[in-house]
Amino acid sequence: MEIDNLKNIIDEYLKNYFANKNSYNKTVYESAAYSVNIGGKRIRPILLMLTYSLYKDDIKKVLPIAAAIEMIHTYSLIHDDLPCMDNDDLRRGKPTNHRIFGENIAVLAGDALLNEAMTLLMKSSLQLEKNVLKASYEISKAAGPEGMIGGQVVDVLSEGKEISKEELEYMHKKKTGELIRVSIVSGGILANVPSRDIEALNEYGKKLGLAFQIKDDILDVIGTEEELGKAINKDTELNKTNFITVYGLEKCEELCKILTEECIKILDNLSVDSSLLKELTYNLLNRLN
């Protein structure tokens, strides 16, 4: 299964998921669908399905769980972009959700996506074996106040003041890292892999998540608005601490390379051939947007 092919399957599933709703509440589906289908890279669901595919063939089975993670990611972006949060007008080169649908519907579309993701996870848990519920529980925890939301809280509170290296690392580990880590680990849980591999996948996920965030900070400084499809130098503007302000650009690029190599080393020690995950790892760390 090629990575592009996986992305197409996920795109297709998500496109159909919110289509043809036609009751009084249809605006919330239009708003949710707008952000879900605006052209994300689908990194998290691809990571889940790719990890699963290293061990098992029936990848379509885990598609709803992968899609649920993308819904959670999308809701977090919609709420992040709100005027009371980062106040962003542009996301993936298009107007942000609240710029099209208004703040009130944007809040509700975010709520709906989080809620729908959980409904989908529970539905899959009812239909399939117990591992799905285990993975769902891990995903829910990783998305919550001890995971992604926790990081977001620190991010919001850090605006306009300097924070320590420890707090910066906490913030990024949680805000970006947790959902990436749990995508990979869930792939393993769903494939029922030996605990030795789960631990390795967990380590790989943590390192990849951190490298991904450092790369994000690098791109925020060296990328263009056109390449990234969103405002650049956002952190400087909001006077936020990030990896660049703490370590400098050169050191960050070095850190990124080291983490990538450590990721590859972990993948080399898995009990299965992991060349596809290696390819994706290099893609993510060499990306331009």
Next chain:
Amino acid sequence: MEIDNLKNIIDEYLKNYFANKNSYNKTVYESAAYSVNIGGKRIRPILLMLTYSLYKDDIKKVLPIAAAIEMIHTYSLIHDDLPCMDNDDLRRGKPTNHRIFGENIAVLAGDALLNEAMTLLMKSSLQLEKNVLKASYEISKAAGPEGMIGGQVVDVLSEGKEISKEELEYMHKKKTGELIRVSIVSGGILANVPSRDIEALNEYGKKLGLAFQIKDDILDVIGTEEELGKAINKDTELNKTNFITVYGLEKCEELCKILTEECIKILDNLSVDSSLLKELTYNLLNRLN
């Protein structure tokens, strides 16, 4: 088990749930705890536990599921009160969440409560038997875009314009009714009651939810800000359609009585003694706040 006693058990559980958090993210727990413990009537968790108690004795077992519903209810109030939604300054006689913690933390505290409710439901589903997962799935659906969020969307969109009776009924059935209905039905699912009783509880839940909302609309007109602990005449102010504007006060009070009697009739036909639920039904429909 007396109703007041149940309320105390729920209050205690929720008070402890968010206590003693002390990491970088603690603000989100403080914000969530503020709204959770501000003095709600706990109607939904009481309904779940009371329904369960008609059939089974070990009510503490379903406490986490009941608490999860209260968390979902609380998150919806925090987001409802936001400046971009109803822009309310007062809730239960106290400043609304965003007036204390700021809009950004209020959005995140709402997200955290919804997410945490789902995590709690999944955790309970992993620990207990399959009925818990079934109830959790029903709760998640009832809270989502086909349930509570769907009603909220219509509510937001109806501001400043007249809507049809059908749309008004859709809005209230979903916005208030669904979470009340599912609290009752979940109590039945968790107690593993015969399908005949599940259907009766579902009907009872629908009627109670509707009566509850009509009573809310009545109190918005005849109540005082002091009694209700929130702004009154809110719907008139925002030029919203509600049951009073459509049917008038007298007809609404009659409707409320008729629905209450229908509720009692359904409860009379259950396979168990339901006097406690009857007591609660009368309490809710005769309430002053």
